[in-house]
Amino acid sequence: MTIKRDKALKVLAQHYPNGIVVPVYQAAFDWMGIRPHPLNYLCTGAMGQGSSHALGLALACPQERIVVLDGDGSLLMNLGSLVTIGNQGPPNLLHIVCQNGIYEVNGEFPVPGGTEVDFASMALAAGYREAHAFSDLDSWARSLPDILESSGPILVGLKVTVGEPYPRDYPAIHSEEARECFRSALAARRAD
Amino acid sequence: MAESLQGLSIQAALHEAQVEFVVALPDIVTCEELLWPITRENSFRLVNVCKEDEGVSICAGMSYAGKRAVLLMQHTGFLDSINAIRVMGMDYQLPIVMMIGLQGLEEDRAPSESAQNGVRIVEPILKSMDLRYLILNDDSDSLGISKEIDSAYQAPHPLVFLVPRLGKIE
Numbered sequence: 001m002t003i004k005r006d007k008a009l010k011v012l013a014q015h016y017p018n019g020i021v022v023p024v025y026q027a028a029f030d031w032m033g034i035r036p037h038p039l040n041y042l043c044t045g046a047m048g049q050g051s052s053h054a055l056g057l058a059l060a061c062p063q064e065r066i067v068v069l070d071g072d073g074s075l076l077m078n079l080g081s082l083v084t085i086g087n088q089g090p091p092n093l094l095h096i097v098c099q100n101g102i103y104e105v106n107g108e109f110p111v112p113g114g115t116e117v118d119f120a121s122m123a124l125a126a127g128y129r130e131a132h133a134f135s136d137l138d139s140w141a142r143s144l145p146d147i148l149e150s151s152g153p154i155l156v157g158l159k160v161t162v163g164e165p166y167p168r169d170y171p172a173i174h175s176e177e178a179r180e181c182f183r184s185a186l187a188a189r190r191a192d
Numbered sequence: 193m194a195e196s197l198q199g200l201s202i203q204a205a206l207h208e209a210q211v212e213f214v215v216a217l218p219d220i221v222t223c224e225e226l227l228w229p230i231t232r233e234n235s236f237r238l239v240n241v242c243k244e245d246e247g248v249s250i251c252a253g254m255s256y257a258g259k260r261a262v263l264l265m266q267h268t269g270f271l272d273s274i275n276a277i278r279v280m281g282m283d284y285q286l287p288i289v290m291m292i293g294l295q296g297l298e299e300d301r302a303p304s305e306s307a308q309n310g311v312r313i314v315e316p317i318l319k320s321m322d323l324r325y326l327i328l329n330d331d332s333d334s335l336g337i338s339k340e341i342d343s344a345y346q347a348p349h350p351l352v353f354l355v356p357r358l359g360k361i362e
Contacts, residue, residue: 022253045249045284046278052247055246056253056254056255060256084242179256186257
């Protein structure tokens, strides 16, 4: 059983309409369509670095919840970040891994381990406070409100497949405009 | 003879520059005189990372919130993190401040003249990436650290300090 990624992200947008999100690659393209928002941190730059950007934000902004929408191929490039995050233990970090078993934007080639890699177990072993795995939409939708209220770091593995296609707007995820938009929105939020 | 660069002088400069976070992997050049004292004295908020490119991205995230950080690493970690530094430093012009120990540099040589390939290629790479860098050759060079960090965050732009050696020369 798997979840259409756009449906999973729409559930997140419903329960987390205005918070900071660090989405990467295809999840970023979907998320930009589902929840366009100035507090989307789009410019993670190098593949695999989303979780580390999110940790930097989480440590610098302890009063804000930070959600990172990672990918399985991306996280496999930066697995050490699980230990770094577990060691720092930011209570405000929710790490969601969209696991489809492929490098979706790079020819749909399989990632090592495919969909069998158990990121939730890895996260717990690395020191995360909680970890969950979901492969059906109803369970995800029921559990998310409690997860958003819980102290982190928390990792959620979502077994997903491609849902509604969203355009791959690469210029947007590397744009100065996106960076300045986020910077300004974060400053305004912190000034409130 | 100029006094050799001291870890305490670097710490003082980082405090003066209002650096709050030190993000680090241990480097043999700076570990004993800088990273261990920072760890023992809890004088900065320390983020130990597993790989140097993590540190680049952590510093990037912090910069959006106006928090100042310095990434301590060995030149090998710099070489391993080129792509992250290329994006966050060159393309995005974020204030990623790096302090890089030149492990293996011979005492009587400049980095560009080292017989060690990994050390010798650092400056040419920094130049080709158009990254501003300074070599901290002796303790008086530490006096310029704070101003350089201020400029990096105000511009903003990335900044590299190269550390050939640290502490007393036996």
